Amino acid sequence: MFYLNQEDRQRERLASDGAIDLATIAGWQTEPCPNILPPVLAGYLYCRNSDLVLAHWRRNVSLSRLLAAARETRLDLLLVEPAWMATGSDFRVSAILCRAGETEVYRGLRLWGAGIDGPNWLIPDPADRDLDPRCFDLSMKRMTPDQQVPFSDDETRDLGLLVGGIRWKAMAGGHLI
Numbered sequence: 001m002f003y004l005n006q007e008d009r010q011r012e013r014l015a016s017d018g019a020i021d022l023a024t025i026a027g028w029q030t031e032p033c034p035n036i037l038p039p040v041l042a043g044y045l046y047c048r049n050s051d052l053v054l055a056h057w058r059r060n061v062s063l064s065r066l067l068a069a070a071r072e073t074r075l076d077l078l079l080v081e082p083a084w085m086a087t088g089s090d091f092r093v094s095a096i097l098c099r100a101g102e103t104e105v106y107r108g109l110r111l112w113g114a115g116i117d118g119p120n121w122l123i124p125d126p127a128d129r130d131l132d133p134r135c136f137d138l139s140m141k142r143m144t145p146d147q148q149v150p151f152s153d154d155e156t157r158d159l160g161l162l163v164g165g166i167r168w169k170a171m172a173g174g175h176l177i
Contacts, residue, residue, distance in 0.1 A: 015056035019080040021171035026138040057081035111164030
């Protein structure tokens with residue numbers, strides 16, 4: 001039994017809003033998860049064109065339950081969660097990919113943008129050296145880990161992370177599409 005406190009409810013709301021904002025930034029059409037999917041996915045968003053479930057942090061949903069749901073449905077999941085020291089708009093994403101019945105998890109991903117109208121990617125947080133170095137192009141139909149990076153040097157990487165963070169913050173404030 002989980003007891004949700006005010007902080008848990010606030011964190012879940014931030015994560016839910018962040019997932020909706022990420023879908024808008026990526027240009028994904030979403031709908032509530034259909035009832036035919038496992039009950040653990042209820043309350044999340046389904047992106048039919050990408051075969052993707054856009055999940056958000058919930059205290060009562062463990063990563064193992066999400067991994068099992070990905071294996072069962074063979075759908076990819078993106079789990080959006082606010083950073084622990086968040087100011088309300090700093091997010092991290094974990095990609096749970098199901099390929100041939102096996103699941104792979106890529107954690108610590110951050111939004112990287114090539115500009116306001118440029119392509120958007122999820123890249124590993126450069127502050128965490130233990131992360132898998134693969135990146136994800138959000139314009140692809142299916143989430144595919146790529147060794148290619150959307151930047152040429154550390155300065156461009158950091159600028160893109162700044163642009164991605166500003167874009168996410170602006171979406172949260174309703175100031176940018």
